[in-house]
Amino acid sequence: MSDQLSQPAKGAPERTASDMSPTTRQVTAGLARRYAAEKRFRLYGMFAIAASLAFLALLLISIVSKGLPAFTQTYMQLDVPLELETLGIDQQTVDGLLDGSISTQAIRRANFNGAIRQGMRERFPEVEGRSATRALYKLVSSGAEFDLAARVMDDPSVLGNRLTLWLPSDDEIGALVKQRADLSAPDTLVTRLDDQAIAWGAELKDAGDFDVRFNTTFFKNGDSREPELAGIRAALVGSAYTLLITFVLSFPIAVAAAIYLEEFAPKNRWTDLVEVNINNLAAVPSIVFGLLGLAVFINFFHLPRSAPVVGGIVLSLMTLPTIIISSRAALKSVPPSIREAARGLGASDLQVVFHHVLPLAMPGILTGTIIGLAQALGETAPLLMIGMVAFIVDIPQGVTDSATVLPVQVYLWADSPERAFTEKTSAAIMVLLAFLIAMNALAVMLRKRFERRW
Amino acid sequence: MNKTSLLIGTSLASLTLTTPAFARDGISIVGSSTVFPFATVVAERFGRTTDFPTPKIESTGSGGGLKLFCSGIGVDTPDITNASRRIKASELQMCEDNGVTNVVEVLIGYDGIAIANSVEANPLELSRENLFLALAKNVPNPDGEGLVPNPYTTWSQIDANLPEASIEVLGPPPTSGTRDAFVELVMEEGCASFEAIEALEDDAKDAACATMREDGRYVEAGENDNLIVQKLEANPNALGIFGYSFLDQNSDKVHSSMIDGVAADFDTIADGSYPVSRPLYFYVKGQHVGTVPGIAEYLAEFTSEGSIGEDGYLADKGMIPLPADARAEVAAAATELQSVQLN
Numbered sequence: 001m002s003d004q005l006s007q008p009a010k011g012a013p014e015r016t017a018s019d020m021s022p023t024t025r026q027v028t029a030g031l032a033r034r035y036a037a038e039k040r041f042r043l044y045g046m047f048a049i050a051a052s053l054a055f056l057a058l059l060l061i062s063i064v065s066k067g068l069p070a071f072t073q074t075y076m077q078l079d080v081p082l083e084l085e086t087l088g089i090d091q092q093t094v095d096g097l098l099d100g101s102i103s104t105q106a107i108r109r110a111n112f113n114g115a116i117r118q119g120m121r122e123r124f125p126e127v128e129g130r131s132a133t134r135a136l137y138k139l140v141s142s143g144a145e146f147d148l149a150a151r152v153m154d155d156p157s158v159l160g161n162r163l164t165l166w167l168p169s170d171d172e173i174g175a176l177v178k179q180r181a182d183l184s185a186p187d188t189l190v191t192r193l194d195d196q197a198i199a200w201g202a203e204l205k206d207a208g209d210f211d212v213r214f215n216t217t218f219f220k221n222g223d224s225r226e227p228e229l230a231g232i233r234a235a236l237v238g239s240a241y242t243l244l245i246t247f248v249l250s251f252p253i254a255v256a257a258a259i260y261l262e263e264f265a266p267k268n269r270w271t272d273l274v275e276v277n278i279n280n281l282a283a284v285p286s287i288v289f290g291l292l293g294l295a296v297f298i299n300f301f302h303l304p305r306s307a308p309v310v311g312g313i314v315l316s317l318m319t320l321p322t323i324i325i326s327s328r329a330a331l332k333s334v335p336p337s338i339r340e341a342a343r344g345l346g347a348s349d350l351q352v353v354f355h356h357v358l359p360l361a362m363p364g365i366l367t368g369t370i371i372g373l374a375q376a377l378g379e380t381a382p383l384l385m386i387g388m389v390a391f392i393v394d395i396p397q398g399v400t401d402s403a404t405v406l407p408v409q410v411y412l413w414a415d416s417p418e419r420a421f422t423e424k425t426s427a428a429i430m431v432l433l434a435f436l437i438a439m440n441a442l443a444v445m446l447r448k449r450f451e452r453r454w
Numbered sequence: 455m456n457k458t459s460l461l462i463g464t465s466l467a468s469l470t471l472t473t474p475a476f477a478r479d480g481i482s483i484v485g486s487s488t489v490f491p492f493a494t495v496v497a498e499r500f501g502r503t504t505d506f507p508t509p510k511i512e513s514t515g516s517g518g519g520l521k522l523f524c525s526g527i528g529v530d531t532p533d534i535t536n537a538s539r540r541i542k543a544s545e546l547q548m549c550e551d552n553g554v555t556n557v558v559e560v561l562i563g564y565d566g567i568a569i570a571n572s573v574e575a576n577p578l579e580l581s582r583e584n585l586f587l588a589l590a591k592n593v594p595n596p597d598g599e600g601l602v603p604n605p606y607t608t609w610s611q612i613d614a615n616l617p618e619a620s621i622e623v624l625g626p627p628p629t630s631g632t633r634d635a636f637v638e639l640v641m642e643e644g645c646a647s648f649e650a651i652e653a654l655e656d657d658a659k660d661a662a663c664a665t666m667r668e669d670g671r672y673v674e675a676g677e678n679d680n681l682i683v684q685k686l687e688a689n690p691n692a693l694g695i696f697g698y699s700f701l702d703q704n705s706d707k708v709h710s711s712m713i714d715g716v717a718a719d720f721d722t723i724a725d726g727s728y729p730v731s732r733p734l735y736f737y738v739k740g741q742h743v744g745t746v747p748g749i750a751e752y753l754a755e756f757t758s759e760g761s762i763g764e765d766g767y768l769a770d771k772g773m774i775p776l777p778a779d780a781r782a783e784v785a786a787a788a789t790e791l792q793s794v795q796l797n
Contacts, residue, residue, distance in 0.1 A: 105505075108503070109503055109504075134765070138770075146502055190706060191706060192703070192705055222508075225491065225494050225495045225498055225771070226498075298530065299530075302530055304478070305482065305530065306482075306510055387484075387512050389512060389513060390510050390511055391494040391497065391498075391511040391512075391513075392508075393498055393501050393508035394480075394501065394507055394508050402482075412513075414678060414680065415487075415677070415678050415680065416491065416680075417491060417679070417680070417697075417699045417700045417702075417703040417704075417771075417772065418703055419703060419704070
């Protein structure tokens with residue numbers, strides 16, 4: 001546009017200021033200033049976009065670079081002697097386990113930790129003294145005993161023999177191995193471990209007893225206080241259940257409300273009032289919905305605390321206005337000619353809406369729904385009141401089990417003293433973003449399917 | 455009045471009609487964010503080593519936890535609440551009024567509050583009077599009578615032996631239990647030695663002791679202690695106030711200042727010589743034992759030597775254990791479900 005305007009049209013005779021009308025003179029005099037203003041505005045715009053892209057890039061780079069190590073886990077190879085005496089299992093139990101007359105659950109509480117400690121002592125026979133051996137035991141994750149227990153329960157015939165297996169190592173030494181730090185020069189390392197522990201680590205590393213693998217635990221486990229055992233699964237499942245409830249409740253209610261208000265409701269003071277209320281509701285701070293949820297659903301209806309069902313209901317109250325407002329806008333944008341044509345062919349009001357208007361408005365409605373659900377996915381404040389900000393280890397099996405959600409997990413990990421949780425925090429944010437992108441991709445796909453042009 | 459809310463109401467009503475009354479099979483725990491990192495370790499182990507589900511632990515703060523705990527008996531109230539202070543008589547009364555008559559108190563150990571700076575700077579040697587003068591909003595007038603707004607900007611103005619560095623302290627906000635404990639253990643102790651404050655009326659005295667300065671020298675750094683540690687690392691002049699377990703986990707980045715000549719470490723907190731430490735408790739609803747499965751077993755796990763003992767796993771997480779005879783008493787009281795007696 002500006003290029004055309006800035007040059008006089010070709011072929012037009014040059015005019016001198018004397019044969020211009022006063023108006024034209026005034027316009028010509030101001031032209032340069034107006035073009036400069038436009039150019040400046042374009043520059044501002046480009047700067048704004050560049051700045052926001054830079055911030056986004058900075059955020060993503062910092063999260064990804066911090067979070068990536070969480071997707072790997074350091075394992076340590078150890079030869080564990082499974083002596084019955086150390087484990088506290090008698091021969092009778094072993095025989096029973098082998099012929100199947102005793103359930104493997106019976107040895108669940110055996111002293112597997114003792115067996116691992118014995119294995120560590122045999123690996124480093126020169127270590128003596130109580131504090132030194134305690135430091136030595138700390139190289140193995142305190143969750144390693146559960147891995148060992150699972151192995152033995154799978155195959156009880158190893159009882160009484162030795163078993164060589166890869167066990168998760170502790171987060172501190174694990175982090176050093178993951179960073180490929182030079183364990184032979186302890187002075188250069190930033191770590192809480194003392195030189196002795198680093199020397200043991202170096203010995204294990206030289207023997208090839210450390211291995212860095214993909215961290216399946218992170219996707220299989222619920223929360224844990226040991227960073228090397230902590231996983232995102234419980235929060236992921238919790239978020240999925242919560243959003244399912246939110247969607248199932250808010251989508252039909254909101255769409256029904258929007259259709260009624262837009263297509264059927266008479267225009268009077270009552271519907272105006274309803275409209276104002278809906279717009280106000282969209283601006284209510286989310287914590288208020290949490291308080292409402294606590295008072296109504298938990299204290300009055302006695303729904304279980306900390307459960308996705310209550311979380312979903314509270315979040316659907318929050319997303320309802322968003323979906324209603326965007327659905328109404330989508331319905332409004334369907335051209336009246338569509339309605340008139342349908343009526344002209346004899347369709348009833350209901351048929352007009354459901355056969356013609358709604359399908360055409362669907363892409364807009366879905367976009368609004370996704371925005372609402374994405375908001376709900378990132379929400380923690382209302383969940384605090386209804387007890388979903390909690391330490392959850394067991395994976396929720398249904399909408400009434402105790403659960404937590406992804407942003408809460410991010411918050412809980414960010415607040416944990418163990419340093420290895422820093423990387424878990426960033427990794428959890430990455431999972432949350434992946435969830436969001438997957439949701440948006442689904443919406444785009446659905447929109448593409450429904451999209452009609454007229 | 456509002457069609458949408460009517461619709462929501464109807465759908466909710468149908469939802470509640472179709473859902474059965476919920477029985478709970480797992481323990482529900484609420485309470486202090488200071489006890490949270492310790493209680494979660496016990497809960498996790500308990501879940502892994504027994505057939506009971508892992509208890510669910512919410513971090514609601516000591517006061518909020520006790521309020522929920524005392525709201526009645528039955529499965530929709532929590533079974534256990536954690537607290538970083540002892541239950542108050544008023545809270546116990548509220549419990550009783552709501553039918554919670556058997557409140558079992560379990561003292562699990564101590565948590566130190568560290569006053570620390572970056573390892574790049576020297577540890578400060580502070581007294582509680584120094585800290586009060588550095589952090590209170592109003593302090594006794596150094597050249598006269600009465601109270602004046604805090605004039606100190608560098609540590610050396612308070613005590614010539616302290617460094618020339620400007621006063622900059624990062625600490626918890628008023629909503630935090632750590633802040634309450636800091637005010638009680640440092641500020642109130644520190645202000646008691648000044649005549650100008652002793653001369654005040656009770657209320658004015660409390661306010662003078664407990665009000666932190668707001669001119670930017672004391673920075674409320676939020677509830678996240680990790681953030682304080684990061685800021686200390688970046689600014690060697692700053693001092694931070696946070697829980698001992700964070701000092702323990704970051705001992706390569708920050709070190710404790712000496713308070714009245716004693717630095718915070720495992721031994722000084724355990725023997726009581728480090729002055730800024732507080733007891734950690736949890737309270738159990740005796741009436742729920744037997745109704746909600748696993749409470750007695752959880753109590754046994756928590757009070758075992760493997761947990762709160764000298765070499766227990768909670769000590770590894772930074773909790774300071776009780777002396778051996780006190781632990782034995784705690785375990786016995788927990789087994790017998792004795793109701794708490796406040797004296």
